[in-house]
């Protein structure tokens with residue numbers, strides 16, 4: 848996984864969106880992000896690795912659930928409102944059939960809210976830490 852760190856002019860380290868950096872970083876070498884509101888808006892919050900394993904939960908068909916995307920919720924894998932100081936929002940989802948499902952707790956799956964194995968890149972030392980997507 849590629850992780851980029853860029854420097855703001857006066858407010859210390861700042862993270863830029865991965866999509867933005869994937870496009871520009873190979874073209875620019877080292878770059879300094881201007882400390883302007885427009886550039887600050889590009890600084891996305893990274894999710895916290897809530898756990899390096901998925902959680903098996905029973906879900907009811909047709910019922911709306913809110914999956915925690917920020918990783919800061921105390922009621923994993925569901926939202927408890929802890930995202931309010933981030934730019935991440937919970938994912939509302941339903942399932943078509945009731946049953947047990949493995950939901951992502953590392954917050955790096957590419958098949959939200961379900962586990963897709965991306966947690967294998969994390970160790971227990973990553974739990975509770977922000978990790979760039």
Ligand code: FES
Pocket residue numbers: 898899900901902950951952953954955956961962963964965966967
């Ligand atoms: S727990 Fe996130 S991909 Fe498995």
